[in-house]
Amino acid sequence: MARRALKLASWTSMALAASGFYLYSKEYLDLNDFGAVRVGRAVATTAVISYDYLTSLRRVPYGSKEYLQLRSKVHLRSARRLCELCCANRGTFIKVGQHLGALDYLLPEEYTSTLKVLHSQAPQSSMQEVRQVIREDLGKEIHDLFVSFDDTPLGAASLAQVHKAVLHDGRTVAVKVQHPKVQAQSSKDILLMEVLVLAVKQLFPEFEFMWLVDEAKKNLPLELDFLNEGRNAEKVAQMLKHFDFLKVPRIHWELSTKRVLLMEFVDGGQVNDRDYMERNKIDVNEISRHLGKMYSEMIFVNGFVHCDPHPGNVLVRKRPGSEKAEIVLLDHGLYQFRLDYCHLWQSLIWTDMKSVKKYSQRLGAGDLYPLFACMLTARSWNSVNTGIGRTPVTATEPTTSPRSASSSTTCHARCCSSSRPTTCCVASRLPWAPAPVPAPSSTCRVAASGHWLRTRRRTPVHSSKGPRSLLGRPSAYGRSTFMNSFCV
Template identity: 70%
Template sequence: MAVRLLKVSSLATAFVSSGFYLYNKDPNDLSIVRFGHAAATTAVISYDYLTAFRHVQYGTEAYSSLSSKVHRRSAERLRDLCCANRGIFIKVGQHLGAMNYLLPEEYTSTLKVLHSRAPQSTLEEVRRVIREDLGKDLPELFASFEEKPRGAASLAQVHKAVLHDGRTVAVKVQHPKVRKQSSKDIEVMELLFKAVHWLFPDFAFMWLVDEVKRNIPIELDFLNEARNAEKVALMLSHLTFLKIPRVHRDLSTNRILTMDFADGGEVSDRDYMKRHGINVNDISQNLGEMYSEMIFVHGFVHCDPHPGNVLVHKCPFSNKTEIVLLDHGLYQVLQPDLRLDYCHLWQALIRADMSEVERYSRRMGAGDLYPLFACILTARAWSSVNTGISSTPLTNSEDVKIRTNAALYLPQISELLNRMPRPLLLLLKTNDLLHGIEVALETRASSSSFINMSRCCVRALASHKKSTARSRMQWFRITAAERLNLWRISAYELYLWWVTILSWLPGC
């Protein structure tokens, strides 16, 4: 304990000296305040964890109760830091809030609010960005422009506006200081994460800093987001339930993105769906189909499906339910070998083929930690993975068990994430957010998502085999096998539907 307290003292000294090193150009620079706030919060949280358990025996009820309190107040301090420093801090906080498999519930529930608590830029700041990038003032570009943003995120905010020809659009404007601050914020985070790892060796989150370094410059380029939106709209044009707002290129720059305005409720809002007569099971099934297509068939994956970026809407004319996909700044491109390995792995998980689960998990870098990888990927206990996730209903006790065990396996989880191929980290984040939506909609026990995944895996693997077929006969055999497998999946889906109907009948 004395050694660790000495480390805290050394840590504070290092923070001060590093702060002057990072921000020695202007002593009045706001970055110094941001760094000081981050360093102080890190030191307070570290000290709390070091001293809170001195007189409590590990494994007792008192220890468990105290752990929950320390987790809660530390999470609240971290949340307040993210809200105060804004920008990249909120982005990282949102990422941590989705890690149900890694962090205690006190952290995930507290940090999830960051999706709806992002700070806003003033209207004057918005005007200035638009004037600098488009060369005109608001009245010259828009017939009307709502002063209050419809939504604010870590990097930008969205305003509803009407063009002079009467079309309604959504104007996404980057926060003016976020680009300049991002590089300094990443340096601060890297320093703090290394310091905490030095103090608590089990805390190994440098992979998260690496991801932020790689992805933030991409997300700050709104023309890249425009290209992604146009590409995915064309790629998934056959999904009639999906709506991607059209980009207005003449009103878009690196810091401004103008798209058709799309209204709707958040995908996790069950009350909204009930009021508008939207079937939550249909939404969950369509969401699963959409992401299965992206991941397994195309290898081009929207990696930020938090509820604010996925809206549901019932068209008043056709009465059809639509899913509106927003925020296309971050996509992951999967190389063919990784995508096909991922297909094989999910097929093995659905069939409970443990030898194949081990084989493809190892191919993806999991090594001897492949059981842990399978549990993280499916958000299920190892016993359920062994018996078949598609045939074993998820229970509340299993969910509680997963959360409880996550804290016990923190070092192994951190090691696993550090050795994973980088593209898989964003897929895990996507899985976490989709699991969170299923929990909110209470559809996680449904097998429809596994059926959609099975179909997409069959199609993806068959497409690859046909592309390498050496004869017409071989091509026809692969096609026949594909159709047979798809027919089997449809038959199983029909069987599940019939079982459900029978369960509703009296006396059954």
Template identity: 65%
Template sequence: MVRGIIRVVSLASVSLTSSGFFLYGTGHWDPSDFGVVRIGRAVLTTAAITWDYLTELRHVKAGTEEYESIKSQVHFRSAHRLLDLCCANRGTFIKVGQHLGALEYLVPPEYTKTLSVLHSQAPCTPFPDVVQVIREDLGKEISEVFVEFEEKPLGAASLAQVHRAVLQDGRKVAVKVQHPKVQAQSARDILLMEVLLHAVKKIFPQFEFMWLIEEAKKNLPLELDFENEGRNAEKMSAIVSSFSFLRIPRIYWELSAKRVLVMEYMEGGQVNDREYMKRNQIDINQVARALGQLYSEMIFVHGFVHCDPHPGNVLVRQNPETLVPEIILLDHGLYQVLTESFRLDYCSLWQALIAADMQQIRIYSQRLGAGELYPLFACMLTARSWESVNQGIYQNTVSREEALEIRSNAATYLPEISQLLASVPRQMLLLLKTNDLLRGIETSLGTHASSSSFLNMSRCCVRALARHRKEKTDSLWSYIHISLAETFSLGQLQIYEIVLRLQASCVGCWIRRMMQWVFLYIH
């Protein structure tokens, strides 16, 4: 018996060591970077999580209070094991962990709450390594490019960190420097995660999270190319140039490369920092409306979407001249380009959701791959209960009871959610993540989606669908008819918004009180 155990342990050790050398090579001797250590951590963590679920829930009847209580405890322990693994292996592991932590309405809350700290707890690269990356990519010493360069980073993320610096001509800049080992490790880490997830799926067939790895495979190479990030920033700046409230830092191309990005330095508070906004007399509701308007324009009109709007990437500040809040959009590495057919179907689906048109909700949800799970799909998109979707999501904001129901259902319907995520177009996955990040900001600010938000979405949908129809028509009369219908629809929305503002104003309150007084007097 003992010999058998020793033989198994020996074989496992040899296998892990061999695979470590094969996947990671022998160039990195830091324990956190050495192949056998990284693989060993990942394998042991996966095994511990799998064993916990198998043993703890095996003898408890599903659906009972005891089952739900034990399952929550297992979720909590597993989330913390996963957090420890991400922090230890860093790089790609933190990136994937951040993605999971952002899926607030798609995975159990024990995971999202635990993993959300990864957005602010990424490890820093030592300064000598930062100097080496700049030397290798720019072919110059730091002193040749900058008169000042702060050694302590302003912030560190999963793939890079940002330093404040001053150019030779006195301009203040932010310098984004990629962690030196993440490029070499990323493909191997993804392969390791893919193998482990396949193993988990063999044990739990309902586990459908391979889409997460497929997305990482596609997006990581783009995020690791800082020249691509610079091009995205310039393209977005041109697309939304009409938005006076938006600021995107200028890129200094002559000082940028694949792993180094030098950009204009801009200061502001994080978009979820209510105290910062109060101190600086920034209108929180105005910020929330502007952010909603910006993302509606990206998604519905242009189909070019910034997909990483976590609070560290969205700053706010007060314009000292106009006293209007400004949004500073950072980190343009992750964008989703929507195909025209997908974008138009998505527009039509949101119009149906706002109008509570159940037939159209079913039709367009199914066109987007939801199949018979379209009620669940509608709830995931809106983060509302099916009852609220039926009544009209603009009618009331999310109540505390409804929020608890949604979180509870996220755990209850996890197999169906996994199935749905595996069946929808890949474009939808980043949109769902983006939706959840934006809702997280709304929750922090206490400005849940209002009628104003839905009006902005409706305007963008009307414009996008009208533009498509005008591009497809060859008839002057049809073009005029489409333009008039668009103008009429936008006019209706404008009138409705004026009515809402009047209702919310002092005049509106006075009129309502007068009407109530007249009604009581008559009766």
């Protein structure tokens, strides 16, 4: 009887302790801070996705209608699981998920469309956490630094969030505050991703996404240093100061640190928000031309390229006191030099196919350089081989979607990504990438690494409604069951 009473008391004590811990942790602790929880989520999600691909498509004839329908369902299930993992683990996981969501040419549509929501669903830090970061980095409380500080952020991203505030001198500023736990978790998250990618590669030898982990290792420390972002902003503003249509917010260095960046407040609508542009009578074609000029100058003249050109980082607005449109360029955390990319475009315009092959391979395309050239120009291989300067864009060329290309061709695009560096990723995400490149007109000079190269000017054209074009040579050899199933 005494033993039974003791056992009952023990179980009751354990239940009360567990309940107390739950209530305490719910209010004061974030289970996401525990490494075991983050690792467990990532391992479990990877295992479930791998098992789904291994078993779901095993007994269905490859290429059949049933196979294609089932494969699409597996893609969608896996993409949703991956998205849930990114939202749960936050930080670096969301950053990598956003990058994957932008790889339209390399991943199935189910993945890109599902992961794109991560651009607008990044978790927010609490005001308590924001105050803590500002206090630690600037040594003062928010009310000592600002007359007003909006508790609701203007926007939240994977690594930071931005608040609107007013300084004591009356200036309105945007305050970018890093999420407090990102620095501590980032290196561990990258290591975890590396282990998981290697594990998946053991199951599916053709799965080649280690390049993504390598790029995250190299670039994440730069993006987490807001002083680096401020220096990049000032540099690009100086380089492009002759463009009266471009606005780069000014940095307030006296209140900026590695985790807090204070900049001039500039509002506007995202570059892909057509409704905003129509309401404000902003000419879409004019914005497209300005984007082409801006990025051409970055790539071909300065070799200093904004490497994260998603819509949230490129705003449009009417210039104050004027009816002219203006582009606002934000988030300058990552810039890179692109000499080989300049040479590649020069070769494409001159129809120097030997050099096209050479520089495509140096950018990581390998033997798939014809497909890479088609991806960059959004033209058929016949047009590229004949010369984009001598072959006008036909009615059928821009209406051919990359999704309608052969599955083996698209699979090759993804296999190309296994060794390609950030250059190729950025190239496929530039503002004019969705539109076919027309015949170039007039001559100009292209500067690369301080050397002037004689070439012909390419006028980028963006079609806001037209689908993308991707025509390449199909595969001459097969891939593993997994990579075949991963083709669009």
